[in-house]
Amino acid sequence: xxxxxxxxxxxxxxxxxxxxxxxxxxxxxxxxxxxxxxxxxxxxxxxxxxxxxxxxxxxxxxxxxxxxxxxxxxxxxxxxxxxxxxxxxxxxxxxxxxxxxxxxxxxxxxxxxxxxxxxxxxxxxxxxxxxxxxxxxxxxxxxxxxxxxxxxxxxxxxxxxxxxxxxxxxxxxxxxxxxxxxxxxxxxxxxxxxxxxxxxxxxxxxxxxxxxxxxxxxxxxxxxxxxxxxxxxxxxxxxxxxxxxxxxxxxxxxxxxxxxxxxxxxxxxxxxxxxxxxxxxxxxxxxxxxxxxxxxxxxxxxxx
Amino acid sequence: xxxxxxxxxxxxxxxxxxxxxxxxxxxxxxxxxxxxxxxxxxxxxxxxxxxxxxxxxxxxxxxxxxxxxxxxxxxxxxxxxxxxxxxxxxxxxxxxxxxxxxxxxxxxxxxxxxxxxxxxxxxxxxxxxxxxxxxxxxxxxxxxxxxxxxxxxxxxxxxxxxxxxxxxxxxxxxxxxxxxxxxxxxxxxxxxxxxxxxxxxxxxxxxxxxxxxxxxxxxxxxxxxxxxxxxxxxxxxxxxxxxxxxxxxxxxxxxxxxxxxxxxxxxxxxxxxxxxxxxxxxxxxxxxxxxxxxxxxxxxxxxx
Numbered sequence: 195x196x197x198x199x200x201x202x203x204x205x206x207x208x209x210x211x212x213x214x215x216x217x218x219x220x221x222x223x224x225x226x227x228x229x230x231x232x233x234x235x236x237x238x239x240x241x242x243x244x245x246x247x248x249x250x251x252x253x254x255x256x257x258x259x260x261x262x263x264x265x266x267x268x269x270x271x272x273x274x275x276x277x278x279x280x281x282x283x284x285x286x287x288x289x290x291x292x293x294x295x296x297x298x299x300x301x302x303x304x305x306x307x308x309x310x311x312x313x314x315x316x317x318x319x320x321x322x323x324x325x326x327x328x329x330x331x332x333x334x335x336x337x338x339x340x341x342x343x344x345x346x347x348x349x350x351x352x353x354x355x356x357x358x359x360x361x362x363x364x365x366x367x368x369x370x371x372x373x374x375x376x377x378x379x380x381x382x383x384x385x386x387x388x389x390x391x392x393x394x395x396x397x398x399x400x401x402x403x404x405x406x407x408x409x410x411x412x413x414x415x416x417x418x419x420x421x422x423x424x425x426x427x428x429x430x431x432x433x434x435x436x437x438x439x440x441x442x443x444x445x446x447x448x449x450x451x452x453x454x455x456x457x458x459x460x461x462x463x464x465x466x467x468x469x470x471x472x473x474x475x476x477x478x479x480x481x482x483x484x485x486x487x488x489x490x491x492x493x494x495x496x497x498x
Numbered sequence: 499x500x501x502x503x504x505x506x507x508x509x510x511x512x513x514x515x516x517x518x519x520x521x522x523x524x525x526x527x528x529x530x531x532x533x534x535x536x537x538x539x540x541x542x543x544x545x546x547x548x549x550x551x552x553x554x555x556x557x558x559x560x561x562x563x564x565x566x567x568x569x570x571x572x573x574x575x576x577x578x579x580x581x582x583x584x585x586x587x588x589x590x591x592x593x594x595x596x597x598x599x600x601x602x603x604x605x606x607x608x609x610x611x612x613x614x615x616x617x618x619x620x621x622x623x624x625x626x627x628x629x630x631x632x633x634x635x636x637x638x639x640x641x642x643x644x645x646x647x648x649x650x651x652x653x654x655x656x657x658x659x660x661x662x663x664x665x666x667x668x669x670x671x672x673x674x675x676x677x678x679x680x681x682x683x684x685x686x687x688x689x690x691x692x693x694x695x696x697x698x699x700x701x702x703x704x705x706x707x708x709x710x711x712x713x714x715x716x717x718x719x720x721x722x723x724x725x726x727x728x729x730x731x732x733x734x735x736x737x738x739x740x741x742x743x744x745x746x747x748x749x750x751x752x753x754x755x756x757x758x759x760x761x762x763x764x765x766x767x768x769x770x771x772x773x774x775x776x777x778x779x780x781x782x783x784x785x786x787x788x789x790x791x792x793x794x795x796x797x798x799x800x801x802x
Contacts (some may be wrong), residue, residue: 195698320791335728350597354725354727382582382724398726398730399725404766405713408769409705409706409762418698418702418795422798423639425707427701432732452773452774453771459714465712466708469708469756474745478745482741485715487720488738492726
């Protein structure tokens with residue numbers, strides 16, 4: 195397998211392709227249009243024709259086709275024209291699409307996807323993709339909304355982007371991809387392997403969604419927020435959750451996620467016992483340590 | 499016990515007293531100065547003389563005395579001049595101060611305190627306070643900072659205020675107090691009893707702080723936030739915790755808090771098992787229900 199191919203061209207003049215034009219795909223397309231594009235263009239396919247029509251009429255994309263089986267030829271043609279393709283579908287659909295179209299990408303193009311869990315992607319493509327620069331990635335941005343209508347070119351400002359190149363990925367292709375992501379606002383660019391990714395993401399993202407969901411689930415009633423002062427609001431914003439997507443993410447990364455849940459349960463149990471035993475000195479020590487750790491963690495967080 | 503006394507006067511012309519001038523006392527004093535005061539004045543006592551000097555030089559307070567045993571007479575004199583007194587000390591100190599000075603407040607004045615747990619206050623004053631309108635309260639606002647230097651008159655905008663009057667509290671005094679809190683920004687004014695308060699607050703506030711602290715505590719390292727996209731940041735902002743204060747709050751409300759922690763553990767366990775068993779349908783149902791509940795809860799949250 196020739197898992198690389200020399201990449202040439204200026205970012206501003208490339209043809210970009212989007213497969214999936216929801217909140218993430220739409221936001222990335224808008225950001226590329228706004229922050230990168232000069233003489234280049236953007237092509238897109240997604241399942242919802244209305245999103246494509248909106249994107250076209252807003253001048254974000256130049257051409258499109260609807261993502262459906264009978265359009266296989268048009269999709270193939272589109273992929274053959276793109277220098278950089280972003281597959282922004284739900285995780286399982288992402289893998290299905292990549293497997294189906296792996297021979298249809300333009301020779302030497304950069305192909306990426308944004309699935310929140312990478313095990314499936316790397317199981318399907320353990321050695322990369324023939325003739326193209328396939329570099330999975332994970333833009334650490336988004337919000338609780340769904341669909342192109344809520345897409346926003348500014349959600350990537352000061353965010354983290356995780357790149358998951360193969361051992362033999364062409365460094366030039368990776369640099370080009372990084373440059374593009376920097377141009378649309380990402381500031382902290384991390385390169386790692388998929389096992390590390392799935393382990394860390396299970397903590398920073400999936401565990402947080404499980405906790406937020408559990409907190410809403412255990413509320414006695416929905417009026418309790420009358421007694422709130424902002425803490426519950428902050429802890430449960432992400433409980434406005436896209437249920438099908440997160441069901442898929444949780445289950446596809448279940449081993450990592452469950453191990454983090456269990457670690458969290460241990461810490462919760464420790465603090466609970468310090469409270470139950472009225473062990474003020476130990477509790478104060480734990481909370482002081484927590485405060486210090488959280489202050490140290492702030493260095494890699496989005497600057498506000 | 500005569501747990502009421504007619505309250506007279508215009509908010510703008512009163513003499514306000516602050517006992518404790520940290521983040522909360524300082525913010526309330528600044529807000530009263532900015533949004534209410536005309537010919538009235540603000541007196542303050544707190545342990546840190548530097549805070550008093552700063553507040554005086556900034557024109558927030560008109561006079562002060564340092565809160566220390568040898569100043570008992572000056573403090574007594576100050577309390578005797580105030581129409582509305584806010585005791586904004588840590589919970590235990592609040593009760594100690596109120597017990598020591600219960601006979602020193604001006605006849606007919608409104609006296610309040612802002613402790614985050616009310617059991618101790620109501621155990622010390624089961625029937626109120628003689629000759630004054632003692633109305634415990636809880637401003638549901640604040641942030642992770644400490645001290646007068648970080649106080650800010652705008653942190654109360656669109657927040658909830660909980661009032662805990664006695665059965666025989668003078669309605670006119672309560673209305674005056676409410677009007678004052680509305681004037682400085684609070685929009686959702688709730689009247690309840692202390693048992694309900696301590697039960698609800700254990701959920702919306704203390705449980706959230708325990709969860710945020712546990713989440714930071716269980717992190718493998720402080721670099722993991724490189725992989726974060728905002729969720730972990732939101733869930734752990736309040737883990738920048740004031741350790742002595744929250745140790746006191748957790749332990750003084752431990753029965754309510756532990757019962758909420760246990761309910762939360764049950765919900766967490768339910769979701770964990772749905773993930774472990776790869777029960778996609780049930781998990782999706784749980785998350786859909788969570789999303790709907792959270793959307794309903796938003797009506798009582800701070801409007802942004």
